Amino acid sequence: DSSSLYEKEKYPHRRLNNYGGLGGKYDTRVYPAKSLCSHCGLCDTRFIHYVKDSCAFLNQHIGELEYAVHGKERDLEKENELYFGVHLDMLAARMKQPLQGAQWSGIVTTIATRLLETGKVQGVVCVTNEESDRFQPKPILATTVEQIFASRVNKPTLSPNLSVLDAVESSGFTRIAVIGVGCQVEALRSVQSRLGLEKLYVLGTPCVDNVTRKGLDKFLRTTSSSPSTVVHYEFMQDFRVHFKHDDRVIGGNGKRWEETVPFFGLKTNELKDIFAPSCLSCFDYVNSLADLVVGYMGAPFGWQWIVIRNETGLEMLDLISSQVETMPLSSSGNRKQAVQNSIPAYDQGMTLPMWVAQLLGVVIDKLGPKGLEYARFSIDSHFTRNYLYLKRNHPNILQRHVPEYARRIIEQYHLPQ
Ligand code: FAD
Ligand code: SF4
Known part of the structure; x- marks a missing residue:
């Protein structure tokens, strides 16, 4: 029974492994979704009691939650809703002054910072990394601008963001923001009413092809010609993977090297087993249940793609209106x-x-x-x-x-x- 499992594994994140969750045999023994578990973090908290109804892999109920969160389900007859979910608007945007070290231009980090600075929230759930390992996720409930800043850039590994929900509850905060990907957000929305919050802001990113920490090593080894110096990578709209390297590798332009590898050159046969089974089973690429989604793939190269799902999403985007340039999307x-x-x-x-x-x-x-x-x-x-x-x-x-x-x-x- 799930509650006794929680008692047995009270401090699972002390034994983080390459999944960002429990290691080895525990991965399948402890987590209720077994091999499909994305280690979203819910089951590292007392909210494991609700896992049967909340887990994105045990009870996919996006339609029901869309209705609860946005007031309507997506209209399957409208192509943009069929693909991108319920939304009020979509646009391309980028920070006028890109945030150093962010994944793209840093829209997510800037919105989260503004939410805190304006007093709209008392804390922000986001994910930093372990000091010893830039790619090992370490979720936190950030209460300072510095902590939010430290969480910028993707950790392209399964991340137990919801593992801080117990800390959220014990903080007594009533207004928080959560940054997360689709499976984390589906579980969060399922337990939202139990968190005792007055206001929750959900700032999402799309997510796909996430990997275990070990899988990430294999991906870098197989795909980059300098795996140990990679600090950042992204599959981009020009059909290439862009790897940014640290200052040990300088490119022809005298700046840090940006290596590109065409998608079609990936060693698919070797890479097939690196993606987490949860990500190979996911149909919520576009993060249907966040209030605001910040990605890139619907926008021109170099721009970010913004999906405003509801009024709360609009409120978040308004916070940075003077700091971003925007333009309509095209196709x-x-x-x-x-x-x-x-x-x-x-x-x-x-x-x-x-x-x-x-x-x-x-x-x-x-x-x-x-x-x-x-x-x-x-x-x-x-x-x-x-x-x-x-x-x-x-x-x-x-x-x-x-x-x-x-x-x-x-x-x-x-x-x-
Ligand atoms: P930043 O300001 O750098 O902030 C990044 C935020 O992401 C931080 O707040 C951090 O807390 C959070 N974060 C980092 N890693 C994780 C994680 N593993 N789980 C949960 N939260 C995390 N966009 C697309 O359009 N298409 C894609 O295919 C796509 N794939 C993605 C795959 C992954 C694994 C992730 C994490 C994101 C993906 N995105 C994708 C989103 C995109 O890469 C950027 O994260 C997004 O555009 C925000 O950029 P930014 O500069 O505003 O973010
Ligand atoms: Fe629990 Fe999340 Fe894993 Fe589902 S995906 S079993 S909710 S940790």
Whole structure:
């Protein structure tokens, strides 16, 4: 029973492993979602009592929660809602003065800071890293601007952000913000009414292809030519992975080296097992239940993509209106054939020679999907891949776990058996 499990494992985060959660045999023994657990942190708190109804992998109930949070479910007949969820508006934005060391221009960190400075919240749940390891996540309830600043940049590893919910409860705070990805936010929304809060601001990012800490090492070793110096990476809209290196590696321009590797050059056969099973089973790429989502994939290269889901989201974005420049989103190209081609290529673990990958990267960057069509390309590719993964590995949950919007998206493609 889940409560006794919690008693036994009262301080699990003392034994953080490469999952950012419990190690080895505990990963499957303790956490109720077993191999599908994303180590969102809920089960490291007393809220494990509600795991059966709250866990994104045990009880996918995005539609019901969309209604509770935004006052409506997404309209599946409108393409933008089908893909990007309930929203009042979407736009491209970037900080006029980019925040040094942030993942993109630092919109998330700046909003979180403003929430605290303006007294709208007393604390912000976010994730810093262990001192000894830049990629090892360390969730905190930040109460100072310095702590929020320290949480900037992605930790591209499963992160138990909700593990600080006990601290939130014992703080007595009634107004907080939580920064998180889809699976964390779904669990959070499920227990929100039990937190005794007057106001909760949920600032989300999209999330996909997250890895275990060990998987991250393999990804860096396999993909970057200088794995030990990588401080930051992102899969970008130009169909390349961009790796930023520390100052031990200087590029031709005299600045820190930015290495790029085309998506089509990734060693798919070797990388297939690095993504966490939770991320291979996820259909909430766009973080449907956050108030405001800050990503990049629907925006032009170099800009961030903002999805304002409700009035609370608008209130957060307003806090930084004088610090950002914005522009409308656009969409061009046609993703369909590229997605269809990617399905068997990934499934069979095909890897192209690097010169072919480079060439293909240049061509698709020039002629391929852009703006919102690029975002749809990424969503379609991941949903079809994840559907096949679930069908083959967890057929018993396929029916209840895949939301209707995802089924409609997947139905556009021909999938192998
Ligand atoms: P910053 O100001 O640098 O702040 C980053 C914030 O993210 C911090 O507050 C930190 O607390 C939080 N954070 C960092 N790591 C994690 C984590 N593992 N779990 C929860 N919270 C975390 N956007 C897309 O459009 N498409 C994608 O495919 C995509 N994939 C992503 C995959 C991962 C694993 C993550 C964490 C994010 C992804 N994003 C994606 C979002 C994007 O990379 C940026 O995080 C976002 O645009 C915000 O940039 P920023 O400069 O405003 O963030
Ligand atoms: Fe618990 Fe979160 Fe894992 Fe689900 S994903 S079992 S809620 S820690």
